[in-house]
Amino acid sequence: MKSLRLLVAAHRLCAGLRHLPAVEPHVARSQLLRAVHTSSSPGPPVNTPPSNTVAPFDDAFAKDQRDKASFIQVLDLFCGRDVRRRGHIELIEAALRWMPQFGVEKDLEVYNKLLDVFPKEVFVPRNFIQTLFLHYPRQQECAVRILDQMEFYGVTPNKHTYFLLVQTFGKLSHPVKKYQRMLYWFPRFKHTNPYPVPLDLQADPVALSRVCLERIAADRDARVTVYQLPCTEVCDDGTVQEHSHLVGIQSPDQISLLAEHDTKYPVIVEGPFPLWLKKTCVQYYVLRAEPGAKKKEEMDPERSLYYPLSLDLDLERDLAEDFTFDVDEVEEGQVYAMCMAGSGDERTLGKWINCLQESNPILGQLPVLFRLTSGPREVSLPVQEEDGESHKKEEARESSAEEDEEETRQNRRMEQ
Template identity: 55%
Template sequence: MKCARCLLRLQGLGLVVPAATRCASLLQSTTAPVLTKALVAFNSHGEVLRRFHGSPPPSADLKETKETGDCAVLAHDDLFERDAKTKAAFGQAIDVFTKRDRRRRGHVEFIYAALQRMTQFGVERDLAVYNRLLDVFPKEVFVPRNFIQRMFNHYPRQQECAVQLLEQMENYGILPNVETKVLLVQIFGEKSHPMRKYQRLMYWFPRFQHTNPFPVPRPLPVDPVDLARLGLARIANDLDAKVTVYQMPCTDVTETGEEITLPLIVGSQSVEQAELLAKHDPSRPVLVEGPYPLWLRNVCVYYYVLRADPLAPGEKVEQPYDPERSLYYPLQLSLEWDRDMGDMGDDFDVDDLDEGPVFAMCMTDQGDQATLNQWISALQETNAILGQVPTLFRLDAGPRQLWNAQDGGHRPQPPPGPAQQEVDVTLEEEPQHSRGVKQ
């Protein structure tokens, strides 16, 4: 037995003469089962060797795939190129990949491809889908077995892929659960980079989950009326501002049989804004400006404002503050503090920009002059001074309607028709000053 082992080792090193080689082959043929088992199971010191993970013989489908092209190309492209972009189709693609090969060859490329296509299937906010993608990793293969492997970032490519998956969960605001932790421990161990990323998410997410005092609902309302109400209530300076639907979108038939589509008009005005408009000088015109963008998560809506130019410095009249207006927070403090010797003067370098008062705001489907003129006419019922004040329209060349949440984009707008001529309404195309609005 010892002679046979020595001959086999010399044969592997290439140091055996032809005669010895024939002798070794003869001995190997006679004692093949015993030697093979001894060499596979034990080393020279009698220690048990670690077995390699083997795969079952490839099926007929895999043989055809390897003959036609690369298996990874099929897994990344053909598995996700389906007609129905649904959650069930996405889960079916994961099942096909996991059942194809027990060793999960190409799992990193597959997970990266799946992360890029999650928005197409609408599963980018589904925690169960992320856990299924983590389950694609082979188990107990990438776990470090000593401190040296742990120190040198054992299997960095696989760990980086798992961290990228957790970062995508973080970007969409998804909190991991216990199943995510169990999968990470089985795949990479407790002292790994993905596990540290999981611990950071579990530490910070619960602390910042309810810190926003003005949260935006998820999902956003699909109805344009509800979306306009949400946007106007969000940018209103007064929480008690009244949101009014002046006109619902509908289709009307004229006497001649022509169909006319009436746009949506939703406006917002507070009591304080109505008082400012009632005190406005009728000789000074009011301005209708817009559209201004407002982002609600990943949806952009547009609004218009009714405002006036700021008064000249000599025309401003400062009114004294009413001390009983706010009993909890004083609006004015008159304190004489002892100033330090390092103070250079009494003036502070503060940029005070007066942009003028804002009287009302609105959102509409069609931002042309005729539609906004209907909004001004509806405001005139509660603000009689608008019948005496000239109105100037300063409209930018941009989107002319509210964002449609169902289409996911802007619908093409027909070319605007001729503007209606009125006595107290004029159009000014080029603005002469900044049109910033305080929000």
């Protein structure tokens, strides 16, 4: 019976060879072997795009309405399209790029939904050798990238995340090890910062300035004062003038230090200095003094005849002394106050100095210097020249190039 089946199969192959066109023998042999050893893939047919087109995953996320519901809808449509979920790695990589634009980069539910896109129980190793080597490396690296982005945004995984990873890759896979390291280190580093940044930064510039100044100030007794709120004012001539916010902070110790400032030296307003709070950059200004501007207490030399309070001794340096530079021993000017303003011009900062005179009357006797650095400027395009001048310059360049070519030719002739 078995031999009969072989004869029937050989007869069918010979009949198929009769209908083949006349080609070279090795080409016909390769086509025959390809026809014999190739079988159709099981499962429903999938419409694959041609090789010169891009997978339409980026187009699926390019929507006008970008929120959590629309993001999850794209993932649900992909999961329900095909049982085998072909192209899941490309979809996950595109989803990771689009998450900040949808505002779901810190949502644990969305990350678990991304891990649920992987086919289940397909990439689990079946023996020791598969566990020893990286089984399905591209899929495991994609899952590790998801966990890396969770770590970057400070999202702590939960038990559902562990269940999805074990169901997809097994207990001894690299994504599960990454999950275990995150659960080990996240609770230990969660409360190490004594001055944590608020989770939700306020959009109000006055409230944001209050948070930033309280974070910069080293004294807990420092008081924040709002000198000016953002508003618009209509002048007598009908013009509209906008006033930016102006918020300052000063502690009682700074007030006492400013009262002891020597009137011979001026006070300096410096800035702006950048301060980053997550992805928000703000700028603040400082009222400070130069080194050595503090009043020196004059001591009476006859206060104690036997034990004088000050000795003027001119001692030479020893050869064994260290002349290296130490940052901790550098004298800097004392900081008297800080502020944050919407516009850092001298007019707005001058209002700040005038408001500080109510609690610091000595500012009326001190000269104030403004050392303000220019902010970021836009790149200015060069001025376009007139057509006539540009044409003359091009002609001059061409004539100089021709002269150089003639000189090189003459030099070559002389060398020959």
